[in-house]
Amino acid sequence: MKIKIFIFISFTFPIFISAQSYVTLHEDCNYGGKSYFLQAGTYSGYAMKIGNDKLSSIQIPSGMKVTVYEDENFRGNSKTFTANVPCLDSNWNDMTSSIVVESSTTSGTYNPNDYLIVYTDCYQKGEYQTLKPGAYTGDELNIFKNNISSFSIFGNLRVRAYTNSNDATGYFGIFDASQPCLSYQFNNKIQSLIIEPRPSSGGQGLGGGSNQGVATFYTECNNNGNSIRLLPGTYTADKLGLFAYDISSVEIPTSVRVKAYYSNDASGNFTLLNGNTSCLDYNTNNKFGSLMIEATSSSSSAPPATEVTIYVDENYRGQSATLLPGSYPNMAQINFPDKAVSSVVVPTGYRVVIYEKENFGGKSFILTDSRSSFWLTKWNDKTSSVKVYRDR
Secondary structure (H helix, E strand, O other), X not given: OHHHHHHHHHHHHHHHHHOXXXXXXXXXXXXXXXXXXXXXXXXXXXXXXXXXXXXXXXXXXXXXXXXXXXXXXXXXXXXXXXXXXXXXXXXXXXXXXXXXXXXXXXXXXXXXXXXXXXXXXXXXXXXXXEEOOEEEOHHHHHHHOOOOOEEEEEOOEEEEEEOOOOOOOEOXXXXXXXXXXXXXXXXXXXXXXXXXXXXXXXXXXXXXXXXXXXXXEEEEOOOEEEEEXXXXXXXXXXXXXXXXXXXXXXXXXOOEEEEEEOOOOOOOOEEEEOOEEOOOOOOOOOOOOEEEEEXXXXXXXXXXXXXXXXXXXXXXXXXXXXXXXXXXXXXHHHOXXXXXXXXXXXXXXXXXXXXXXXXXXXXXXXXXXXXXXXXXXXXXXXXXXEEEEEOO
């Protein structure tokens, strides 16, 4: 009878594990002692459930992976596992202080122009703001922190919504589709967000044309560990989250270059990164606290035809910023100089309102088509805030 029971368990156990969407943490080796379940998410301190420096073994179902860190808030040495660990080695047994649980499924493809629009009211009403893929702390969400009731996803994106943290850590809800009205658990309770490519099982990754303009960063050498894909823009340490000071390898397409800074705020000394690097050297490995990703294309013969773009010089020249539908209460939010707009591209179906003061104050001017200059309207170098509308 004992033999039959043993055979039955060994046969059914793998089937049960493969269907799980969570990992199991154990205080003792060989899956003994107290156990705790964690779904996909980031966990530090009490959020790990198991307690600081208590982890000895892990059950990891197919399609999941676990990264353990020796310090809280995803700092210090780290190690990633994608299969069951009956007993952590002496370097890690009872040494874990924070954990990241995530799907190991290959990330899906998405277009660099994919974006999310968040709204303060249900059914896509009220104030709204456009967000591109990336991590957004509560400070970066600004008036939308604890003030999101619905959102629309444009493209192949997934949203991780955090209700208990300002910095995109801890528990989160996952949304793969637009939400006309969020449930009670999330309505006006989202404090921070991560917008990322929606995972797929096709194994294509960000291949082909969809990889153009997207730089990928990994926490371990040889493109292993946790990864994040970033479009051109400035990413300070608080926006990089657990990737700040934890980048070991990179994949950078020819269409962009990366200024990797040793500071938190994209200032001071930096190293210029181009191409792919399987393992950063001693002077740069895990040394970058912030990033600036820039497009290297020199083509400016024709302005973009599908997005609103503002320029500091006439005839669509000089520094520029692309604006998706939303409200921009000041120019610093879009890394653009104050009172410096001299020409604007307005595609068909869009409407742009520019204001002479921040927070949409003072006089305003409505644009429904492109302007190569504002010489006749006397609006040259007068703009301090902008609203972009898309007629649908």
